[in-house]
Amino acid sequence: MQKIIVEREQGIVWATFNRPERRNAIDFDVMDELAALLAEVRQTREDKALVLTGAGDVFCSGGDLQLFHGLYTKEEAYPMLKKMGDILYELMTLPKPTIALLNGAAVGGGCEIAIACDYRFAASTAMVGFVQGHLAITTGWGGAAMLFEKLRHDQAMTFLCSAQRFGTKEAEQLGFVHEIFEGDVKLSCQKWIESMLSPRVEVLSAYKMAAVRGWNAAYLKERMDQEIKECAALWESPAHHAAVASFLHCKKV
Numbered sequence: 001m002q003k004i005i006v007e008r009e010q011g012i013v014w015a016t017f018n019r020p021e022r023r024n025a026i027d028f029d030v031m032d033e034l035a036a037l038l039a040e041v042r043q044t045r046e047d048k049a050l051v052l053t054g055a056g057d058v059f060c061s062g063g064d065l066q067l068f069h070g071l072y073t074k075e076e077a078y079p080m081l082k083k084m085g086d087i088l089y090e091l092m093t094l095p096k097p098t099i100a101l102l103n104g105a106a107v108g109g110g111c112e113i114a115i116a117c118d119y120r121f122a123a124s125t126a127m128v129g130f131v132q133g134h135l136a137i138t139t140g141w142g143g144a145a146m147l148f149e150k151l152r153h154d155q156a157m158t159f160l161c162s163a164q165r166f167g168t169k170e171a172e173q174l175g176f177v178h179e180i181f182e183g184d185v186k187l188s189c190q191k192w193i194e195s196m197l198s199p200r201v202e203v204l205s206a207y208k209m210a211a212v213r214g215w216n217a218a219y220l221k222e223r224m225d226q227e228i229k230e231c232a233a234l235w236e237s238p239a240h241h242a243a244v245a246s247f248l249h250c251k252k253v
């Protein structure tokens, strides 16, 4: 069963995280499907832009805590964190425009997926939270390095160090959300794409590569890798495991 639904319409690739029962949490299958999709879009000339969104009323709740809760040491956690961190680097540097269409909450690693995209459009009911700090870890997929590349320093620090959940208006004021849509967010996104991404794919790709060259010159990949190692070290702390257990326990009672 596909955990990411992929549809193509007039050169736009619509990819929907499809695990609503787990609030679109990311497991290894989703990682593999996302990696394969990025490779396909990169090499398919007809694919002009990529939109990521979620099934149900959540964009993505980050890593699958019910699955990754079983990873205890930094040696056990690091391969998972690195796998997704490498995938998000591929998303960040995809030579085509990318949009995170936040149909609902983007939490933890869900925010890291969103910041890897060029644009973030949100339903008015959505919410954004780099909540990793409340789990006694830092972003584990390179999200902080990407956030510091795209937001003003104080805005990025507010998201990361507060670990708070922000409504779309606040997230817009903090520079994370670019458009807020009411009603049918897919239709609003389609209209935006028609008006704002009209040039040929070769032109759009050339402009995106201008940004990618800047990120490479700033050693973005190396910074993401260091961030992932630091998260893995924090991962094995008792405080982290207690925080995750608390989340999972409160869901069972």
Ligand SMILES: CC[C@H](C(=O)O)C(=O)SCCNC(=O)CCNC(=O)[C@H](O)C(C)(C)COP(=O)(O)OP(=O)(O)OC[C@H]1O[C@@H](n2cnc3c(N)ncnc32)[C@H](O)[C@@H]1OP(=O)(O)O
Binding pocket: 021, 022, 023, 025, 058, 060, 061, 062, 063, 064, 065, 066, 067, 068, 105, 107, 108, 109, 110, 112, 131, 132, 135, 138, 139, 140, 141, 247, 248, 251, 252
């Ligand atoms: C791996 C590291 C990674 C990183 O930072 O690099 C991370 O992302 S760490 C994970 C950070 N994510 C979270 O802490 C988010 C936890 N989830 C929530 O805050 C809420 O579920 C929310 C706001 C996304 C949606 O709230 P809502 O009330 O609509 O749903 P429920 O909380 O009742 O959850 C329903 C159902 O889904 C399961 N669920 C939700 N999130 C996750 C998750 N991240 N992993 C696994 N399962 C998740 C939840 O347990 C419920 O399951 P059920 O069996 O129905 O009790």
